[in-house]
Amino acid sequence: MKRIKQRYRYSFVLLKQLVKTDFKIRYQGSALGYLWTLLRPLALFTILYIVFVKFLRVGDQIPYFAVYLLVGIVFWNFFVEVTLGSVGAIVAKGDLMRKLSFPRYVIIVAGSFSASINLLINMVVVFLFMLLSHVPLRVNGLLIVFPLMELFVFSLSVGLLLSALFVRFRDINYIWEVALQAGFYATPILYPITLVMAMSITAAKVLMLNPMAQIIQDARAFLVTEQTETIATIYGSSWARLIPVTIVLLLAVVSVWYFKKRSPYFAEEV
Amino acid sequence: MEDVAIQVKRVSKNFALPHERAKSVKEAFINPFRSSMHKNVDVQHALKDISFTVKKGEFFGIVGRNGSGKSTLLKLLAGIYQPTKGSIVTKGKLVPFIELGVGFNPELTGRQNVFLNGALLGFSEKEVAAQYDDIVEFAELKDFMDQKLKNYSSGMQVRLAFSMAVRAKADILLIDEVLAVGDADFQRKCFEYFKQLKNNRVTVVFVSHDMNAVREYCDRALLIEKSKLVDIGETSGIAEQYQKLFMSQQGQSVGSEQGDDRWGDQKLVITNVAAEIDEHWLKITQTIKARVDSEPPIVGVRVRDASGKDITGTNTILEDTKLPSLHKGQVLKIEFKFPNVFADGKYTVDPAVLHNDGITVSDWWNRALYVNIQKKRHLPYMVDPGFLINYTIK
Numbered sequence: 001m002k003r004i005k006q007r008y009r010y011s012f013v014l015l016k017q018l019v020k021t022d023f024k025i026r027y028q029g030s031a032l033g034y035l036w037t038l039l040r041p042l043a044l045f046t047i048l049y050i051v052f053v054k055f056l057r058v059g060d061q062i063p064y065f066a067v068y069l070l071v072g073i074v075f076w077n078f079f080v081e082v083t084l085g086s087v088g089a090i091v092a093k094g095d096l097m098r099k100l101s102f103p104r105y106v107i108i109v110a111g112s113f114s115a116s117i118n119l120l121i122n123m124v125v126v127f128l129f130m131l132l133s134h135v136p137l138r139v140n141g142l143l144i145v146f147p148l149m150e151l152f153v154f155s156l157s158v159g160l161l162l163s164a165l166f167v168r169f170r171d172i173n174y175i176w177e178v179a180l181q182a183g184f185y186a187t188p189i190l191y192p193i194t195l196v197m198a199m200s201i202t203a204a205k206v207l208m209l210n211p212m213a214q215i216i217q218d219a220r221a222f223l224v225t226e227q228t229e230t231i232a233t234i235y236g237s238s239w240a241r242l243i244p245v246t247i248v249l250l251l252a253v254v255s256v257w258y259f260k261k262r263s264p265y266f267a268e269e270v
Numbered sequence: 271m272e273d274v275a276i277q278v279k280r281v282s283k284n285f286a287l288p289h290e291r292a293k294s295v296k297e298a299f300i301n302p303f304r305s306s307m308h309k310n311v312d313v314q315h316a317l318k319d320i321s322f323t324v325k326k327g328e329f330f331g332i333v334g335r336n337g338s339g340k341s342t343l344l345k346l347l348a349g350i351y352q353p354t355k356g357s358i359v360t361k362g363k364l365v366p367f368i369e370l371g372v373g374f375n376p377e378l379t380g381r382q383n384v385f386l387n388g389a390l391l392g393f394s395e396k397e398v399a400a401q402y403d404d405i406v407e408f409a410e411l412k413d414f415m416d417q418k419l420k421n422y423s424s425g426m427q428v429r430l431a432f433s434m435a436v437r438a439k440a441d442i443l444l445i446d447e448v449l450a451v452g453d454a455d456f457q458r459k460c461f462e463y464f465k466q467l468k469n470n471r472v473t474v475v476f477v478s479h480d481m482n483a484v485r486e487y488c489d490r491a492l493l494i495e496k497s498k499l500v501d502i503g504e505t506s507g508i509a510e511q512y513q514k515l516f517m518s519q520q521g522q523s524v525g526s527e528q529g530d531d532r533w534g535d536q537k538l539v540i541t542n543v544a545a546e547i548d549e550h551w552l553k554i555t556q557t558i559k560a561r562v563d564s565e566p567p568i569v570g571v572r573v574r575d576a577s578g579k580d581i582t583g584t585n586t587i588l589e590d591t592k593l594p595s596l597h598k599g600q601v602l603k604i605e606f607k608f609p610n611v612f613a614d615g616k617y618t619v620d621p622a623v624l625h626n627d628g629i630t631v632s633d634w635w636n637r638a639l640y641v642n643i644q645k646k647r648h649l650p651y652m653v654d655p656g657f658l659i660n661y662t663i664k
Contacts, residue, residue, distance in 0.1 A: 010392050017389035025377050099368040100390060101349035264352045267345070268285060 011103050018110035023117070037118045038125055041077045045070050048190050059192045064135050064224050067126070071223060072189035072216050074122045075147075079155050079212060080180055081115040086159030087166050087173045094270035104263040108163050112156045119148075130223065140222050147219040154211050154248045161255040164262045167269050187212045193229050201234070208234055214244040274361065275442055275473040276324040276347060281356035283317040283342055316342040318497045320356075327471035331484040331491030331505060333512045339497045341446065344368065344477050348444050362441025362473075365391060369446070371431030376420035380411060380430060383419050387431070391438045401437055409433035428456065436463050442473045447480075481509040481644050513547070513642060532638075534631040537562050538596065538623045543638045545619060549645055550656075552610045556621045557603050558633075560596035565626035567593055571606050572620040573641075581617065581652075582608075587628065611655050614648060617641045 027033040049069060052058040059065035086108050090097075093107050123144075130137070166172040187210060188196065197204040207213050208231040218241075221228035232238045317339045324330045334340040345351045346358060348366035373390045374383050384405060388398035398405075406412055409429040419427065464487050467474055478484050484491055484505055491508040493500040501511060542557040554571055570585030584606065586593055596602060619639040623632045647654070 009394075013389050013392065013394050016395070017386050021375065021378065021382070021386055024382065025375070028377060096373055098345075098350060099372045100366060102390065267350045 011106050014102060014106050015110050015113065018106065019113045019117075022110065022114045026114075037121060041070075041073050041122055042125070044077070045073050048073070052190050058190065058195070062192050062194070063227075064130075064133050065192070067129055067133050067135055067224050068192070068220055068228075069190060070126055070129055071220055072187075074119065074126055075151055075216050075219060076184060076187065076189050076212065077122070078115055078119045078151060079158075081118065082112045082155035083158045083162060083176065084180065085111045085115065086163045087176055088163075089159075090163045090167055090266055091270050094267075097267045097270065101267075104266055105160065105259060108159050108259075109156065112152065112159060115155075116152060123148075126223070135224055138226075140226070143222045144219055147215045147222065150211070150245065150248055151215050153252055154215070157248070157252040157255040160259045161251070164255075164259045164266075167262065167266055183210075183212065186210060187216065189216065193217060193234070197229065197234065204229075204234055208240075209243055209247070211244040211248050214241065273326045274323050275326045275328070276330075276361075276475070277357075277359045278320060278322050278347070279357045279359075281317060281320045281343075281346060281353045281358060282315070283339075283346060283351060284354045285314045285316055287312040287314050315497050317346070317494075320494070320499050322492055322499070322502055324473060324475060326361075326473055328490065329468055329474045329476065329488050331488035331508070332475060332477045332494065333479070333481070333484055333491055333508060334494035335515060338494045340477050340494050341368075343494065344444055344446055344475065347475060360442060363392070363439070364442040364444065365438045365440035366444040367435055367446060368444070370428055370435060374419055374427065374431065377418060379418055380415040380422065383430070384415075384434060387434045388437075391434065393437070405430075405433045405437065408436070425456075432456070432459065440472065442475070443467065444475045444477075446477045481512060482646075482648075485509050485646075513644060531636040532634065534623070534633040536633055537625075538564055538567050538632040540621050540623060540633045540635055540638070541601075543619060543621050543635070545639055545641050547610060547641065547643060549647075550610055551607060552612070552641075553605055553607045554619055554621070554639070555603065555605050556623075557601060558623055560598055560600045560602070563598050564596045564632075566595050567602075567626065567632065568624040568628055569593065569602075569604050570622045570624070572622070573612075574618050574620065576616045576618075578618075581612070583620075585622075585624075609656070610643070610645075611653050612643050613650075613652050613654060614644050615642075617643065 027036055030036060032039065049066060053065060053069065059068065062068060089107050089111055090104065097104065162172055162176060186207065188207065193204055193207070193213070196207060208217070214231045217228060217230045221230050231240045231244065234240070320343065332340045332343060342351065344366070345368065346353055347360065348364065348368065349360075350366070350368075371387065373387055375386060378386065381402075384402065385395060385398050389395075393401075406415055409426075409432070411426060411430055414422065414426065422430070461483075464474075464483075468487060474487075476484070476488060488505045490503060491505045492502045493508045493511050495515060501508060537560070539559050539561060540556055541559050542555075544555045546553040546555075556569060556571070558567070558569065568586050570583065572583030573581045575581055586604075593602070593604075617640070618637045619641060620634075620636045621638050622634040624630065624634075625632055645654075
């Protein structure tokens, strides 16, 4: 235990300062400062709520659909923040890397920690929204930590992989931006999964294999209502959940392996 | 093995230099990955087969000209680059100072930067806080710590960075010409720090152009030239070899083709120019070959400083030296020896051969040779004629 502490001491020290620095710098010079962390997802939520829920009457049959929508947006927002922030992060720190040898993953992990702080604050807002919308609070709500953990691991894995790939392939950031656009619509965020199920159950089954879809639906089931369709109810078996979870774990292994393999050469390749 | 701090075994380092060729938009569109995956790659051999060991507590110098590979070597030692071949083993905590103030962020205040830079040096927040007052005092920046770094002058930034750097607790320190920046006062602080390191028996690897600093502090040094290790050994010997590099090389390397810097009918041609320098004398030797039978020639030499200003010069007429006629194929070797009264710096030597009339140029060669003068004694004036002081007391 002591040896582990000794070995990772430098990483911890560095990580802490990088997160703090990011926190201090991010909203410097903006009048509302840190409030933007809350305002951005709330603004997106308001727009989507007005367009889709009020005008297009999406999710009419779903109780507390506003909270549903907010949970989806907050989770998706975190995924976007971590992955998009990671893509160029290694290259942006090229100057530092050419002068100092430090564990390169710290840069990416620091980015995802900063985003996690934002996520937690956003979760407080979600909680307030739940109270305002009179969502009945259940003990099951505490299980939200599992989807949150899965979300963190998934986002960090994607972030590590993309950042390492971007050092060699500078098209990755454009491709990823497009992929995120597509992903937003391929994930049941602003439409309920029941809409897809009504049209084609196969399509719904395929969509749910996407870890983001599984994570968001599980989070909604824990937080909002038990009636939420999750990957388990759609497939009729809890075992189905293993597919997206396995995808996440495999991706984590591949990402860490690739990042570890490439990181000694970052300094000369960026 | 116990007292070895750094062991470098047969290390080579290659860099792939991609050629970026402009491609048609269509081509790029059809195969967006092609450009990055199938680049024409040139391999640059930055280091070839380098081996050496640094003992614990040694002050070890790495010298070499620009582009010789010494900075690459330092980055390999720091673990920033990975060797292509060979192995590097370092024992103990290693801190590199490739540059002062690494990671400084202009948008943060001085205080915040101290903590950030401290973390990069491996200090926890507590450890930085404990030394914070000392750091600020040493940097003489007490009233500026809550200002953003972008409002600091470059001198203030360097002071703060240096104040941080001297705190680093390391078993091995790698220092890359940190001394090149800063004013005299700052350099004095640097030297004091070096002395302190030397007294504390910290292992230091020091990369520098400044032979005086190398002579003064390093126990041993390594000379690297054109990616290869030339010699390792006593500092004074290495420093001498380093200085010789500047003399030998350029006499030949400057293009002997006629052009702006060289003209004349080339009936008598300068085939070689060399300089020998010591603390007291400068000797310039010209080798002149007669391509045809010629009347007694006039040979001259001129020394100019780096800005091109004439410093001194002479010729065989002014010195009352009568040279004989030369037959075709004969080679004349002529020495100009004069006191080395020059201040430290780079000088150029312009040799010339004129025909007997003193007007027709046979071979005039500007900047045939670069001479680098570095003396043990520094006088902050252009000429050091060698003063003798006498005094009496009554």
